[in-house]
Amino acid sequence: MCGFVGLIAERPVATDLVIALQAIQHRGQDAAGLGTWEDGRVHMRKGLGMISEAVPPSSLPGLSGHAGIAHVRYPTAGAESTQEDAQPFRTRSPGILLAHNGNVTNVPEVTEGLKEQGIVVLSSCDAEPILLVFAAELRQRRSGGHTAADVVEAVRGVYRRVKGAYSVVAMVEVDGSPTLVAFRDPHGIRPGVYGQRADGAWMAASESVALDVHDIPKTDDLPVGDVLFLRPGQGALQLPVTSGTPRPCIFERIYFARPDSVMEDGRVNRLRWLMGRQLAQEWRAKGFEADVVVAVPDTSRPAAMAMADELGVRHREGFIKNRYTGRTFIMPDQASRDAALRLKLNPIREIFEGQRVLLVDDSIVRGSTMRRIVQMLRRMEPAALHVAIFSPAVRHPCFYGIDMPSPDELVAAQVPPDEVEAMLTKRFGADSVSFLSLDGLARVTGGPVCAACFDGQYVVPVSVRERAAILSDRRT
């Protein structure tokens, strides 16, 4: 998972880009980068770590130019982030600066195709093959002076050769003017939005919160199957490439995106609320009762509040989250793992003691954290401890850019679907474990989405060979 921001204006952009990028820091903390475009020359600063480390304030005076692209990286491929994998990437002929969010599922095939053209991929970042294909397709039309029609054909070439999920933003000279170009894969699996500032500048970003910090109203989501051309002071130009059917990632809404972001289907916070309300109806139908609803902070809070509302039960903050712990290291023994969890998430005894508690969380992947939370809460002596997850059980890995473990590490994939709740109730030591049903999820989302990690229906087919390659490349 990654996040990008592109900005084209009539004044320097570096500071505005860094500020907007901070709004989507949650989309990646491994590396960050900023490239600016000045009369066809690119100034670049990339590095490992958070934005403030990778692109420190002292670097901004050197990043001059009225257009640019910034990126935060969370690797889904490659063992560890290296500086070479940080985005944006660039080519000199033709001059392109590009960043993306997503995952290419046929990297070996794309790399092989490029090799046959004499083009070598140097990094393990998917942005590079996308960029190199885009550049090669542009060059095939003409060596320079590219038109909007050339870009449309080049994106068509990307669609033909590059499979997977990707939202892309690029700086290219089109029809003689610097242009911010944006496109998404033909299913629009990964998010992207754009909007115009009052002074005519255009911004495209992974989430609308990046626009919010500059008071830029969202014009729309990045189009699916079309390519978008943005120039300061002008209207957006949108040209069709193929007929696309949006199938946005539902897991973005459940877990990844900021709750205040607005996506195709509305504000993320609202969707989490609706999922919580739907889950409450399903949970009540099972005959369970609770005295208090508690969210595992922070993602599940709107769903927990909706459950409390729907069930007519009070909602209470039951945990104090320590925001200064940083990453959890792999702990050698149970005692230190318990201490690390308690350091991050300290329960308030009075909220749990003697109460029938309904604990709400967003998802279960490996299940180890929830097991430790339940064990920790048992020591608070609740009268009952029910766990409710406001998404269906994750039973399949994601190949489209969300870093999930292989199927044998997904706890809910170890038993048939109708045995998952009973198995986890026992494993966690809870009184019950409930998931939102697939039907319930479909009722909330309304339209077509990607929910492959829940239902195994992959929007873009991924061959057995591609699956094996992606999973073996994934971090453990």
Ligand code: SF4
């Ligand atoms: S498989 Fe799951 S996480 Fe991956 S894109 Fe689809 S919904 Fe999102």
